[in-house]
Amino acid sequence: MTSDNGTGRTYWRSLDHLEDTPEFREMVEKEFRFQPELAADPISRRSFLHLMGASVALATFSGCVPRRKEAKVVPYGDLPEDLVIGRATYYASSIGLGADVQGILAACHQGRPTKIEGNPTHQESLGKTGVHAQAEILNLYDPFRSQAPRRFKGMAGDKMYHTDTGATLEEFSAWWQSEVLTADAPGAGVGFVYRDDNSPTTRRLRGELARKMPGATWYRHDPANDEQILEGTRIAFGVRGRPIVDYSRPDVIVSVDCDFLGTETGHVRATREFTSRRNARVARQGVNRLYALESQFTVTGSNADHRWPLRQARLRDAVASLAARLGVAGVRDPGMSDARLETLVADLKTAATRGGAVVVCGRRVDADVQALVHAINDRLGANGSIVTVSPCDEFAANNLTTLLSDLEAGRLSTLVTLEANVAYDAPGGLRSKIVSHLGSVGRDKGALKRLVHFGRSFDETAMYSTWHINRAEALESWGDLEGADGRVSLQQPMIDPIFKGLTEFEFLSRLAGGSDEASTLVAMTHKLSTRAWKRAVHDGFVSSPRRTTTARCRVGDCVSQFAASVSNVDGMELVFALCPKVWDGRFADNGWLQELPDPVTKVTWDNPVLMSPATAKTLGTRDSGLVELTVDGRLLKAAVWTVPGMPDGSLTIALGYGRTGSGPVGRDVGFDSYQLRGDNNAWSAPVAVKAVNGFYEIASTQDHGVMMGDDRQIVQEVTSEAYRRDPQTVSTRIKKVNVPKSLLGAENKSLHAENPYDTGYQWGMSIDLTACTGCGTCTIACQAENNISVVGKDQVLIGREMHWIRMDRYFVTDKTEEEYPDTHPELEYGMGEEKAAFSTPDEVRMVHQPVACMHCENAPCEEVCPVAATTHSEEGLNDMAYNRCVGTRYCSNNCPYKVRRYNYFHYSKETPWAEGASWYNDWSAAGYSYEHVPEVKKLAANPHVTVRSRGVMEKCTFCVQRINQARTDSRGEGRRINSENLKTACEQACPASAIVFGDLNDFDSAVSSAHEDALGYKLLDYLNVKPRTVFQARVVNPNPSWKVPS
């Protein structure tokens, strides 16, 4: 055992390695431990926290707490007609992530947004959201984002001599006018690096600025780009754009490394469309069929009926074979001999003549392969119907390679970075060279003299800046966003910029010498009539049709540009993944996202190298072991996490971790995989891997991934075919195990009179496992709605995460028990051994199951609480009286679903930091007083939900605050609550509409029919706890002729 930071927390725990000797562990700790900056550093992490905390407090004292736009403040002496104190007001806006734009409604309490819902009228979201939109609230109230413009003197990048002299925006404008703009040739020697935010107004102002500064050079850098997709469309259709796939139409979908349910552009819409053909309601008619060809185990792969693990380098061959066998003229069949290919071709051909079939390609697939897929879709008749191509409007720019050569040639004296964090997320080879040039700012060497950094936070690039200007967050700014299909959504501020940040286009406008207000700038772009503008602001989008091209797919070009051969088919390959949580690293400071378990690996706060258990064995490493990855001579030491179902020899690592310049939440979390990324933001690379001594703890929320036998009856699956043949198949199966033989046919009589719970409202829930994709949006939505604390990596390691609704994930193979080798994974210590029992050729599937409090009618938790802190309401809710709870934790022990969460520390009072620092250690040592929470963080809390204190048990309440709100509303109108309009936070956010909540006493409600459904079953029914949540068995649609060669 070793203790951590002197806190005495011992760390020999689960998933691993009890046999590690203390000496070994100690050696590991010394060798591989991220230490905070040493005391010699003038701005140590802790003093930084201290200062930041204090400055936040000052900032909030200095005015009233952040307010609405000052010009519009009306005292409530003249109460606005629609405003009721204590009720949220909803405003439409939108949030973008690359070309992924979601319409939102932000719930505001007295001018403070606290929760984000999907905008029901917005075409991309239709009332649903993804995880990032849900987590946006925390981005807004992040006390560690940049709070003021700063001006630096001295040597860039040097913490000792790069000093902040403080400045204002006005001073910046004056400086820009005098130092940069006065040159004879305007803009000569000036370079702009931007990350495209897909805003038409920004694009317009870039153009304006470019006209004003004709000498300036523009560079674009986005580590999460869709470049291959755009190029593929260019080859196939002659226009750069994105294929927009209507997933609700095809019967058969083949995904070629396309995580369209997880990380691809438009995944919220895709999830909604895909699950509209795959849910319990349509299961009787048959569900669609999804094949996934991929290396990384993605969320999409986990929802596939058949998942074909293929190394990234083999995808090209697979697509070429498909094309050839489907009859795309001119494609040479590389001759992959796999029976699965024939099955795939046959199924695609059949489906194409019926409901439709489509092959989709992810952003990691090379452009020429993308083009060939367009040709296949042409062959399948999908183009124009299932797939439409939407051209994108781009601002011409150079790439980072050009930036480097310009820097090397000394052509740039001033560099302006617009949210492009090149010192962090540029590909490893370029990054070090660019950074060395940035280092010449403030030193008498090199051509680069000035660096203007515009960004949300004072990040890695800002360390080299002469000027830093802080950006405003989406919820506090005007703006417009153009979606992948060309339609424009509008943003409006919910709150005045808390730290007086500017939007990117405001900043560009100032650089161009303008001084227009943000709203004016947006309005000028769209040139709408006042009436149409008001309408657009109200709706959150500008009504317009999709932008589509009428160009036909040029199959000949697709085939001729396809490069058949590829090197490195046999060596180890490393695939880079966009993290479904922190994305490319921009959300690293968002604790909700950091702590959200990865949908597939269940890992929080880290990005380990993912590989198959067999690969790990070959390399001589295991879960939490360390490997050295070398790409082109660049080296990264990272921890290993095995994932059954990944192809051997293929490694995946997520981008966006290992940040050194983020706030304390994301700093030094995980491994900086950009270090290994090839120039041009390559998505995969041949890699040399070597296991090295060492151990790195990975905080996974689920240590066990097998369901431990059919008798437990946890996730029930049924094939579409079997369900059609016998709709009662699931309930028959459940009864077989759960009802003792002696009681078969007899009524289970209770000893005492049970409450029938048949009057008034009776709340219940149903969860459709067919629809659920496992994305985790419900978890974040719940966290935002219910003020759930983030606990930090060290607490997750101990097993104290607080999520009220968790996403359980189990691995499944369709082998019988006898077919397994003689292993007993159930008795092993952790996940590693269990996972090793899955051999690579097996088809490993995955099932997801969201689990929250089931509000059992015979709740075992209520019986054992000695102080009656948890009791049953007349409406069937299992209520928690936080004030009454003394914290014996007996309820948690007695909960068969283990959904109760305990405040082991005063989590709600402090922000836990990552890097293994203990929660309680930090608040005391960092100079935080016990009572101190940055004021700005408090603003994020939902005022309708109690913030829990230390020593108190908490759990899902079925969003009782929403029920009560609905009750108030219905009483006022003298009617019953319409349970169709009453949605819990998880239900409201779920893009798959898998969760349904409502009144079981209303026999017409969706939840009532789900409870009656033949697919419905109660988890652990045999305990007779009578849960109020019903799961609907997962209906899968495997192809009977699919055979995995052994």
Next chain:
Amino acid sequence: MMRRTDTFEIPNRREGIDEPGLVQGSHDFHTITEKICSINEWAPPRAWYVAFGISALVLSTLGICIFYLFWVGIGVWGLNNPVAWGFAIVNFVFWVGIGHAGTLISAVLFLFRQGWRTAINRWAEAMTIFAVMCAGLFPAIHVGRPWLAYWLFPMPNQMDMWPQFKSPLLWDVFAVNTYFTVSLLFWYVGLIPDLATLRDRARGLAKVLYGAFALGWRGATRHWVSYERAYLVLAALATPLVLSVHTIVSYDFAVSILPGWHTTIFPPYFVAGAIFSGFGMVLTLLIPFRTLFHLEDFVTERHIDNMCKVVLATGSMVGYAYAMEFFIAWYSGSTFETFAFINRAFGPYWWAYFIMVGCNVITPQFFWFKRFRRNMKFIWILSIFVNIGMWFERFVITITLSRDFLPSSWDYYSPTWVDVLTFVASLGLFMTLFLLFVRFLPIFALAELKTVMPQADPHRPLDEVLVSGPEKGGDDV
């Protein structure tokens, strides 16, 4: 140690069988008084100071642990989501169990007129009191908001809010409080005549204090009659507690619905285990003190032998319970139950399970043989094993939490230094109190001890009385 048995073969009328007397050596009533009181009246041996110093030091860490716990939160312990109970509950059950031997010896053996109890009942009762004090500590500090722990008591309040009477934790509150109260009264009532003896021999402040607690005892017949009546009533009250307290403690587990906890075997199994562990602890304490204070005449091999037999009987019951748990888990046909038990023995905590089985099932089997029941050093070592085994039994039961119904929630529990130190510190509390008891109170029930001497037998021939005079004994200390 065997030296006097052959010279004094006095048939014990009460036992009616031919076995060595309960007081060895040539003692009369006076020498016994002198001998026992001298422990309190004279400076203790150096070993006492050493032991007391260590115990007090360890005890002081208890304050530190509790302060740290209250200041920072329950999170300083190693608990996690599936395992919401850890060391605190393990220690609670462990200490309550220890207490049971005292009650059994003092009450049950009293009612069954087992003469050999007189030499050990005072010890054992003291041990009970101190063990229950240690036990009571843990439930109080293990709640998340200890400043509200009083809500577990049924107190009238403005909220008109009663505790939830269906909860076994509440039954615990009543069971343990009743147990502590009755045990304390029983112990104190038994002490009164001996306190009076000490009062009569003491001077100054000691006389005042002993006098105050002796409640004016003068040894009058009327006093003795009342005393005997009170003692009998208290013994009758305490007897059911031997069974009820640990039964109720076992309900903490048995009433839940968890596999591995929800079993009807728990009450008898817990009671047997409690007596087993209690006798283990009595032996652990008695054997060294017996040597330290030269008490071999009073705590004879026969006493130790009897205790070893109790350990053997209860240990075998516990072993039977272990086997039966497995059988029923299999016989139930429930996948959860079967797994819970296989997992106990072969899962991640297999080591704890085998420590438990090794110490509790195998150890007592040595006591089938007289040879082992007479070897003090050996018994002492085995008694330590019993203590360890019984602690681990509670650990194994509690930690069953780590793997229940849904594998997704399974997790491994490891204690932190605070967990471990708090347990060690509770040992310090126990030993400190015990050493103070040894120092300031008569460690044997003087009056009772005299009743089992041959001299107290009204039917004893006078010549035997003369023969067994002190002049022939010479077993001076």
